[in-house]
Amino acid sequence: MIYRARMVVTMDGPPIENGAVAVKGGQIQAVGTFEEVSGIFRGDITDLGEQVVLPGLINAHCHLDYSTMRHAITPQKSFTAWIKSINNLKRSMDDDDYLQAIGRGFKVLRKWGTTTVLNIETLPELLVKMQPPPIRTWWFYEMIDIRHRITTDELFAGAFAFFHQRPEWPGGFGLSPHAPYTASLDLHRLANECARVTGMPLTTHLAESYEEDEMFRHARGPLYDFLASLGRDMSDCGKGSAFAHIAGNGLIGPHWLIAHMNELGDDDFDLIAQLSIGPSLHIVHCPLSHRYFRHREFEYTRLRNAGANISLGTDSLASNDSLDMFAEMRLLQKNEPSIDSRELLTTVTVNPARALGREGLLGVIAPGAHADLIALPFTGSPETVFDEIVNHRKPIEWMIVDGKTSA
Numbered sequence: 001m002i003y004r005a006r007m008v009v010t011m012d013g014p015p016i017e018n019g020a021v022a023v024k025g026g027q028i029q030a031v032g033t034f035e036e037v038s039g040i041f042r043g044d045i046t047d048l049g050e051q052v053v054l055p056g057l058i059n060a061h062c063h064l065d066y067s068t069m070r071h072a073i074t075p076q077k078s079f080t081a082w083i084k085s086i087n088n089l090k091r092s093m094d095d096d097d098y099l100q101a102i103g104r105g106f107k108v109l110r111k112w113g114t115t116t117v118l119n120i121e122t123l124p125e126l127l128v129k130m131q132p133p134p135i136r137t138w139w140f141y142e143m144i145d146i147r148h149r150i151t152t153d154e155l156f157a158g159a160f161a162f163f164h165q166r167p168e169w170p171g172g173f174g175l176s177p178h179a180p181y182t183a184s185l186d187l188h189r190l191a192n193e194c195a196r197v198t199g200m201p202l203t204t205h206l207a208e209s210y211e212e213d214e215m216f217r218h219a220r221g222p223l224y225d226f227l228a229s230l231g232r233d234m235s236d237c238g239k240g241s242a243f244a245h246i247a248g249n250g251l252i253g254p255h256w257l258i259a260h261m262n263e264l265g266d267d268d269f270d271l272i273a274q275l276s277i278g279p280s281l282h283i284v285h286c287p288l289s290h291r292y293f294r295h296r297e298f299e300y301t302r303l304r305n306a307g308a309n310i311s312l313g314t315d316s317l318a319s320n321d322s323l324d325m326f327a328e329m330r331l332l333q334k335n336e337p338s339i340d341s342r343e344l345l346t347t348v349t350v351n352p353a354r355a356l357g358r359e360g361l362l363g364v365i366a367p368g369a370h371a372d373l374i375a376l377p378f379t380g381s382p383e384t385v386f387d388e389i390v391n392h393r394k395p396i397e398w399m400i401v402d403g404k405t406s407a
Contacts, residue, residue: 056115061313
């Protein structure tokens, strides 16, 4: 199949006017001008007209389990109060409720052009009840050992079972020690070992809130009191930042996607420089969820200048109005006016692909890459194409995932 459009944005070179993409068997075979591609390849031609074709968007941090919780939790006085509220909601849900939520989340993601999502899954046993996902999905098995310590054998057995659950599904599997306040250092070490053996990616929430920072730096605050009441061993608190708690123990590497990184002090940036880990930091920022919680300003420029690879995610509908990656890009640009639209688009294409270890396969239109494409109306010029993409505000009408139309 050859897809022709007014413009093709490859994220692997300059925009191509009167462009075309040749696709076969879920893989991109060629990209170039329509004359070039149609002159080499024979196949059915779909003319998309006055549209721009670009790589499908990648949502690098999402909780599909909570997709029925939109507006269910009003902004709380504290992050800890929000945790208590969502825990109460989760206790009221059964498997069918979660399956309905995941299905609804997929529909919203597709509506706004997401073809790959990194989903944190709290109930991996649900996978046996699911059909293959409609978009490329990485399922991260969320792990918490606040009360019960997970042994090496348990972790490896569970991880391998999770990893091999649905090998034919588009995407993959990974592990997600939840956060430093709910997952022990030992659990982070075990996850690292599991990733070393299997090659699977890891993700976690880190330095998300002021209350998390207050807990680790000063051994006090609402989150400290709440977790102490649950019986958590609080002896790791009062010794430095949450980031230092994890990074200072050598537990962050290039296979980690770190969500949030909102509460960082000068000492944390000094530690990044001291450990020379900037280039191996894959960070996921969630602008709309960040605004919902009224976190301190996200230090995009400082993190980027330290070498970090920054992607965007939506977090969940329990702290967001939508799962719209275009809206996330626009809010980041509003907060950081120096970021141009082309760089913004890398945060939902090239950068998350790099974080997943899928450079050249996802987030680009190039020979050998997965045929995950979207198109949106466009009548401008190469000079305006990135601005028009970022400012797109209507549902996506055309999408293919793995070379197939995503209904």
